Amino acid sequence: MKVNIVTILLVLSVILLDSCEDFLDYSPKGTLTEDAALALENAEKLVNAAYAALGNDFWDRSITSMWVYGSVRSDDAYKGGGSVQDQFTINRFEQYNLTVPEITDYLPNTWTQLYALISRANFALTSLNSFTDAELPTRTTRIAEMRFLRAHAHFVGKLIWKRIPYIDETLTREQILETSNDALTSDELFNKIAEDFQFAIDNLPDIQTEVGRANKLAATAYLAKLRLYQAYTQNDVHTVTGIDAARLNEVVELTTEVINSGRYSLQPDFAENFLYGYDNGPESIFAIQYSINDGTAIGRLSMSTSLNYSLAPQYGCCWFHMPSQNMINAFATNANGLPKFDTFNDVVLGDADLVTNGVTVDPRIDHTVAIVGHPFKYDPNIVYDHSWERISALYGGFGNMKEQQAADCPCFKKVGPFYGSSKNIDIIRYADVLLMKAEALIELGRHDEALPLINEIRARANNSKERTKKLDGNYPSNFLIAEYVPGANITWDQATARKALQWERRLEFAMESPRFFDLVRWGIAAETLNAYLAVEKTRRSFLSSAVFTKGRDEYYPIPQREINYSKGLYKQNPGY
Numbered sequence: 001m002k003v004n005i006v007t008i009l010l011v012l013s014v015i016l017l018d019s020c021e022d023f024l025d026y027s028p029k030g031t032l033t034e035d036a037a038l039a040l041e042n043a044e045k046l047v048n049a050a051y052a053a054l055g056n057d058f059w060d061r062s063i064t065s066m067w068v069y070g071s072v073r074s075d076d077a078y079k080g081g082g083s084v085q086d087q088f089t090i091n092r093f094e095q096y097n098l099t100v101p102e103i104t105d106y107l108p109n110t111w112t113q114l115y116a117l118i119s120r121a122n123f124a125l126t127s128l129n130s131f132t133d134a135e136l137p138t139r140t141t142r143i144a145e146m147r148f149l150r151a152h153a154h155f156v157g158k159l160i161w162k163r164i165p166y167i168d169e170t171l172t173r174e175q176i177l178e179t180s181n182d183a184l185t186s187d188e189l190f191n192k193i194a195e196d197f198q199f200a201i202d203n204l205p206d207i208q209t210e211v212g213r214a215n216k217l218a219a220t221a222y223l224a225k226l227r228l229y230q231a232y233t234q235n236d237v238h239t240v241t242g243i244d245a246a247r248l249n250e251v252v253e254l255t256t257e258v259i260n261s262g263r264y265s266l267q268p269d270f271a272e273n274f275l276y277g278y279d280n281g282p283e284s285i286f287a288i289q290y291s292i293n294d295g296t297a298i299g300r301l302s303m304s305t306s307l308n309y310s311l312a313p314q315y316g317c318c319w320f321h322m323p324s325q326n327m328i329n330a331f332a333t334n335a336n337g338l339p340k341f342d343t344f345n346d347v348v349l350g351d352a353d354l355v356t357n358g359v360t361v362d363p364r365i366d367h368t369v370a371i372v373g374h375p376f377k378y379d380p381n382i383v384y385d386h387s388w389e390r391i392s393a394l395y396g397g398f399g400n401m402k403e404q405q406a407a408d409c410p411c412f413k414k415v416g417p418f419y420g421s422s423k424n425i426d427i428i429r430y431a432d433v434l435l436m437k438a439e440a441l442i443e444l445g446r447h448d449e450a451l452p453l454i455n456e457i458r459a460r461a462n463n464s465k466e467r468t469k470k471l472d473g474n475y476p477s478n479f480l481i482a483e484y485v486p487g488a489n490i491t492w493d494q495a496t497a498r499k500a501l502q503w504e505r506r507l508e509f510a511m512e513s514p515r516f517f518d519l520v521r522w523g524i525a526a527e528t529l530n531a532y533l534a535v536e537k538t539r540r541s542f543l544s545s546a547v548f549t550k551g552r553d554e555y556y557p558i559p560q561r562e563i564n565y566s567k568g569l570y571k572q573n574p575g576y
Helices: 004-010 040-054 068-073 088-095 108-128 139-159 172-176 184-204 214-230 245-260 270-274 325-332 430-443 447-462 494-510 513-520 524-534 560-565
Strands: 077-080 233-236 240-243 286-287 319-321 379-384 412-413 418-421 425-429
Touching: 040 139, 068 088, 068 513, 077 088, 088 108, 108 139, 108 560, 139 184, 139 214, 184 214, 184 494, 214 233, 214 245, 214 286, 214 425, 214 430, 214 524, 245 430, 286 430, 319 325, 325 494, 425 430, 430 447, 430 494, 447 494, 494 513, 513 524
Parallel strands: none
Antiparallel strands: 077 319, 233 240, 286 425, 412 418
């Protein structure tokens, strides 16, 4: 699949969107007529074109890495860069200052990227629906793949905006123009997206011969994710009003199917999720595929995190997406190797604390955060240094690790002043499935059943220390992590289990972007983020005016451009 998507360039022109037009107002362009594009010999190419749209990322329009929308927006990370003004739009996201009519290009571009993917999937479906299985033996499978991709795009849009128009291949141009973003209730929209995932479950094979294509278990895991979000019911101003037990039971059933399949497992070492050479491993359930040296000008590279490399000699730009002090402190553990749930932020961890004989910390800190004197990207000959930072007095003296690749990686390529990588981006990995099931069990009052799932994640973290060693053979930090043992190191009731689950999700997926969306799902975004800001303002002056407004900031504003284009048919989210 990584190489095959390059062939789609022959037909991409028939479905690309003009950058100055809205996604709802496009027409096929290029040398191929629409009839030719829909011909049998082009059906598979249209499918590949839809897959290609998955990876059409750039930092100001990414639908792959969501670091701008989900990480900087949360308590996990600062914007970073050379100043508050640098990429000022991201500063608006970080400050919860989105009340201006249009936020430059980020949100409109992301909207366009998502609906370009939906449009490509629908265009492929129109082609596939015009043939029989006899004419195209792969037809049913490809239809299921396209519905999976369409569901993915709608789901991402729903996480960002909550209210979006659902567009499928059955709608005429006139019907599309008459479809509002509030035509469906939130629950109805979830169910429409779920229908696509369910069709994929019913019609996809267990195993695809080409990596990168969606399979039945990927659709099963994704439907579980959707049902988990849907279980937390919200009112019109985004307050969580209840948790639907029936939806939680669906999550348990769906995740159990994935777990019991035996097809997936945790990578033995946490590092392997973030290193080139381990793509499509046992933990990767669905990933966006990238390539390099594939015959195209720069390769099929991911550019969504291009701003986030440091000023190290092997890089040179631009030091965005910096870990927050709050998140760094969250990795501290107590004498029993457990999180300091209520006191973690009382002590500020700095260079002198994060050393071999320093404070005890969860090993995942050295997989997530670049720390002075510690090996960078698991190379003991290259250690992180403060000289790599642009303005540490503003954004702190740490760097990020997970999304960066070593400069000598075969996956790495300099593109102008920026950087691209052919390292896959995982959309769902097995650790997420384990924790989704654990979360559903805890909210169903079955927290004892959730315990081994959470402990499985913690055991893997404990076994993920060897790659972090320094040149002298010592661990760079004082690692101490333990599994939860009720009656010995913890009282395992529902409230504590919920806290442990939420903590585990934060550390496991730190700097990977789900944090903000988790907080919104749980209904604790306002209290968590305002408590974070109250303390962080004393550490970082650029946050002095930041405040999260409950009932507004859980979702982003609908791009004004889309409201204007729809002639007011689209409705703005509350508070904007």
